Amino acid sequence: MTTTTGAxxxxxxxxYDVGNDFYALWLDxxxxxSAALWENPDADETDTAVLTAAQRANQRLHLDRAAVxxxxxxxxxxxxxxxxLSLAAHDAHVGEATGxxxxxxxxxxxNSLGLPRVEVRLEDWRDHAPERPYDAxxxxxxxxxxxGPDLTTAQRIAAYTEFFARCHSWLIPSGTLSLQVIAFDSGVDGSGPVGAFFTRDVFPATILPRLSEVAAACDPYFSLTAAHSDTPAYIRTFRAWSARLLRNRDQAQAIVGAATYQRYRVYLKACEVLAHRGDLTVYRIVMRRRPQPLHLQA
Ligand SMILES: C[S@@+](CC[C@H](N)C(=O)[O-])C[C@H]1O[C@@H](n2cnc3c(N)ncnc32)[C@H](O)[C@@H]1O
Structure with missing residues (x-):
């Protein structure tokens, strides 16, 4: 299941295909x-309405930053x-949304949501070729x-650069890219037993970037206008998911079995602990498309 380019x-x-009913038990x-945007520090984060409001607030922030x-x-x-997409479908500004x-x-x-003016495609971004440019x-x-985890730093930056080159080609000249990304935030690099658990049992062929790699990769194509880390948001979101999965243990095990349930319990707890230790964080990043790509020296 490993690849040199990514998942x-x-x-x-x-x-992602272990069961929509399973994910519905503990997501909002x-x-x-993805990490939510928490506004009320005292609210019970495991409450469905509170978690949903925090996720909507995060989606709203990205949609506002995208400025369609x-x-x-x-x-x-x-x-x-x-x-x-469901937020965009009901936003007066957005004419069409593609996922x-x-x-x-x-x-x-x-597709079952029947969202107006929304198209969802089972497609790798590497194969995406829109007929018209996007605003954001x-x-x-x-x-x-x-x-993937078997790439050198230079190869990882090259893989990310390909993504930013594509985004540049898909956007109108003044287009915006609003990105949220989990990243390593200490000397930890995914090697060792914890990293092996993640790449073998949780997210095959996946490795977190460092912010410096994201910045280097986007530089020829985008001006990075904001990058904020929000470790507390990441911790709170994983704590909420973890507690909700535990609360629904019997139903979860009935859907995916005891072994998969246990794997997800360990994964969610591990993410919370790693963020607590300062090993990883989540960034919200805004980028403005450069009029012409820069030809930077490697
Ligand atoms: C952690 S989920 C985040 C989903 C969503 N953005 C959210 O916040 O709820 C990652 C998503 O990225 C998609 N994905 C990963 N690699 C992709 C690729 N190369 N092309 C298209 N989608 C990809 C997965 O299918 C999945 O939908």
Whole structure:
């Protein structure tokens, strides 16, 4: 299941196609699978309404930053179960929204929502060739799958650069890219037993980037206008998911079996602990398209 470029469709299905009913037990009502934006520090984060409000707030932030002109077109790279697309579908500004995923289970779920002016495609971004440019692109926590653990730093940056080159080619001249990405934030680099657990049992062929790699890769194509880390948001989201999965243990085990349930329990707890230790964080990043790509020395 390993690849030198990043997660394949098969790798993505290994993680995302274990059952939509299973994920619905512990995600929020929008089925967002990324760190939320928490506004009330005292609210019970495991409450479905509170978690849903925090996920909606995060989607709203990215959509506002994307600043789609009235009637404009939005692309969501790695749209998951369509949380962002459902917000965009009911946003007066967005004329059309397109989502890309490599998961047939996610595709089926988004299609079942019957969202107006939304198209979801089972398509790798490497194969995406839109007929018309987009006003803006959002991508929340898909970037982590764009490079694999067996790449050198230079190869990882090359893989990320390919993504930014594509985004540049898909956008209108003044287009914006609003990105959310989990990243290493200490000397930890994914090697060792914890890293092996993640790349073997949780997210095959996936490695987290460092912020410096994202910055180097985007530089020829985008001006990086904001990058904020929000470790508390990451911890709180994983704590909420973890508690909700535990609360629904019997139903979860009935859907995916005891071994898969246990694997997800360990993974969710490990992410919370790693963020607590300062080993990883989540960034919200805004990028403005450069009029012409820069030809920078390697
Ligand atoms: C962690 S989920 C995030 C989903 C969604 N953005 C959200 O916030 O709920 C990662 C998503 O990225 C998608 N993905 C990963 N690699 C991809 C690729 N090469 N092309 C298209 N989608 C990809 C997966 O199919 C999945 O939908």
């Amino acid at each position: 394949t469709a098969q790798d993505i299905r290994f993680h 009502d929008t089925m967002a699978y 002109a009235p009637g404009g077109r939005l692309l969501d790279v790695g749209c998951g179960w369509g949380g962002m 890309l995923t490599l998961s047939p289970a996610q595709l089926a779920h988004v 692109i959002v991508s929340l926590e898909a970037f982590e799958a764009f490079a």
